[in-house]
Amino acid sequence: MSIQPPNTTLIIGGARSGKSSFAESLCEQSVSNLIYIATSPRFDDDAEMVDRIEQHRARRGPRWHAIEEQIALTDIIQRHDAPDNAILIDCMTLWLNNLLYRKLPLDQQFAALVAALKGTTAKIVLISNEVGQGVVPSTSEGRHFRDHQGRLNQTLASCCDRVIEVKAGLPLQLKPINQPPIKL
Template sequence: MILITGGIKSGKSTFALKKALEYKKRAFLATGVPFDGEMKARIQKHKEERGNLFDTYEEPLHVVDILEKVDGQYDVVLFECLTTYIGNLYYYELNIMEFIDKLVDKIASMKSEVIVVTNEVGWGIVPENKLARQYAETLGKTNTKLSNIADEVYLVVAGIGVRIK
């Protein structure tokens, strides 16, 4: 598994796409939900960037089901992104830790390579509201779990990917 992390608009998605293109048979697991115009535009931009180079699966919540379905059928699965996925779990008020534990276990057992894109959200000011703090802590802890099982970890800053593991 390869984990790609960094700040918002740091170039993580572009870096991840380039990494995934090193593999022959590729799947893309998208977690974004077009809740508003901005998100619709962002999703459309990502679709255009990857063109027909990937088989795309869109799933905001039950990503483990998709990973089980595609495991072994592809050389690589690009999972974009963990940050949005965890946000979806909070939005739909699901048992977040149960979903995350299943996700980490599934990724650890995958036959296909998995590239996970995530964000570093805890580098700034501590959020003033409890929900935002919980979200940042959950994402940080999940990033740590994934980095522990990852073969490679990259931090993307200003469009430059730096291997940190």
């Protein structure tokens, strides 16, 4: 019996845990077309953020096709739905921030994303931050965001074929349990 490779993978972990590098290497194991979806807003007056973006681009190299999209992830997934495509979405935490900032209905956005993930033939890797293991935020806005992030992570984990937590650059497969080594 052969094991079907996963179509959807959620990678979670703390800030600067190595999630992005791990996700990129996971995608690059395949011979697929590599598509990188950046959900971060671009602030050209933020020199440190511009530098981070350039470091990420240089690390990925020319094999990757980058698309900047803050909201319409379902459209991108549907537009690039092909079995030879690997789509890396970095990151779901910033996507959630963008939804909240624009006051978009989270339940509808989450449901549409889940439907797109379940309906795609492309290999999808989603990166999300685990924000619930630290200090309880001191503001109601911070607690509100943390609660929504936890709900988003749970929603994604339940619909993805595989969930991997990255800590200190080391991957730990959470779902499915007792499976062969990690490959895309």
